[in-house]
Amino acid sequence: MFDPHLLNLSLEVETALRERRAVVALESTVIAHGLPRPQNLETARRLEEIVREGGATPATIAVIKGRLCVGLNDGQLVRLAEDKDVHKLSLRDLPIALARKWDGATTVSTTLWIASRARIQVFATGGIGGVHRGSLPDVSADLPELARTPMTVVCSGAKIVLDLPATREWLETHGVAVAGYECDELPAFYTRRSGLAVDVRADSPAEVAQLAQARDALGIESALLVAVPVPREFEVDEDLMRASLAESLDAAAREHVGGRELTPFLLARMSTRSGGATLRANIALLENNARVAALIARELSEAG
Ligand code: PSU
Ligand code: MN
Numbered sequence: 001m002f003d004p005h006l007l008n009l010s011l012e013v014e015t016a017l018r019e020r021r022a023v024v025a026l027e028s029t030v031i032a033h034g035l036p037r038p039q040n041l042e043t044a045r046r047l048e049e050i051v052r053e054g055g056a057t058p059a060t061i062a063v064i065k066g067r068l069c070v071g072l073n074d075g076q077l078v079r080l081a082e083d084k085d086v087h088k089l090s091l092r093d094l095p096i097a098l099a100r101k102w103d104g105a106t107t108v109s110t111t112l113w114i115a116s117r118a119r120i121q122v123f124a125t126g127g128i129g130g131v132h133r134g135s136l137p138d139v140s141a142d143l144p145e146l147a148r149t150p151m152t153v154v155c156s157g158a159k160i161v162l163d164l165p166a167t168r169e170w171l172e173t174h175g176v177a178v179a180g181y182e183c184d185e186l187p188a189f190y191t192r193r194s195g196l197a198v199d200v201r202a203d204s205p206a207e208v209a210q211l212a213q214a215r216d217a218l219g220i221e222s223a224l225l226v227a228v229p230v231p232r233e234f235e236v237d238e239d240l241m242r243a244s245l246a247e248s249l250d251a252a253a254r255e256h257v258g259g260r261e262l263t264p265f266l267l268a269r270m271s272t273r274s275g276g277a278t279l280r281a282n283i284a285l286l287e288n289n290a291r292v293a294a295l296i297a298r299e300l301s302e303a304g
Contacts, residue, residue: 010071013059022056022297025115025123032086032105033264041081047290054294066101070118090141109145122152124293126286127159127189130167146223147174154226154293156285160189161266181228190236190281192229205295234284244273
């Protein structure tokens with residue numbers, strides 16, 4: 001049984017949850033390992049601001065000295081963004097982080113786990129992890145956690161470095177519904193189209209809320225994935241994207257990069273290769289997803 005005393009809610013988040021106001025969970029691996037300095041700290045602060053502007057309370061999640069923190073202060077954000085010794089915590093690492101009193105950034109899997117125990121209903125991120133390309137089966141812990149957490153997760157699909165068709169199939173097999181937000185195709189992270197269909201289209205926060213409520217009424221325990229395409233003006237040119245991706249995948253294979261290092265390596269390499277275009281897209285989609293998530297969280301909180 002989970003001991004709720006392990007949760008460390010900020011006063012702001014605790015109050016919002018008690019008063020049943022809208023709360024949006026945000027992950028911290030994107031801050032510590034997904035974006036370069038100084039854009040990582042700027043983005044972390046900006047995402048919280050956007051959630052507030054949307055009328056919801058941001059709850060950035062991380063592990064600080066082994067405590068499961070939901071809602072961080074600015075000093076904690078700075079530590080995550082600037083210190084090199086912050087661990088990247090996948091779910092398997094959580095007991096280790098607790099026992100060893102680590103500081104760690106939470107991936108989608110760990111953020112989902114902690115946010116749902118704090119009774120948060122909506123979570124915004126950039127791109128989820130998934131099935132990696134290549135012959136060795138490398139499947140992100142994000143996927144099984146999505147399959148067993150009844151959360152509304154706002155993202156721009158799975159990161160393009162992954163095998164998107166395989167990731168799409170995995171979600172289907174494990175009962176994770178994918179809604180396209182104002183779109184009919186699963187977005188491909190830095191670009192708006194993947195050629196893969198979503199299960200349903202939702203054209204408003206209210207339509208998303210109805211889907212989440214239907215899932216809850218059925219007692220189904222999997223996440224609802226809400227896929228929001230990167231804003232058009234930040235979409236990365238297809239050819240540039242394909243070239244920088246191919247080069248980055250080659251470099252990872254050549255340098256034997258694997259495990260938890262792989263995703264950050266590929267994202268950083270693509271940003272360099274694309275002259276920063278993928279980084280600008282990543283930040284734009286994170287901001288947009290936070291905005292959409294706040295609207296959905298408000299809709300859900302008003303529906304009670
Ligand atoms: N989305 C981004 N940048 C990131 C990530 C997602 O725009 O850095 C992170 C998320 O925290 C996700 C993790 O859970 O990458 C997946 O890592 P892996 O493939 O090692 O499971
Ligand atoms: Mn992996």
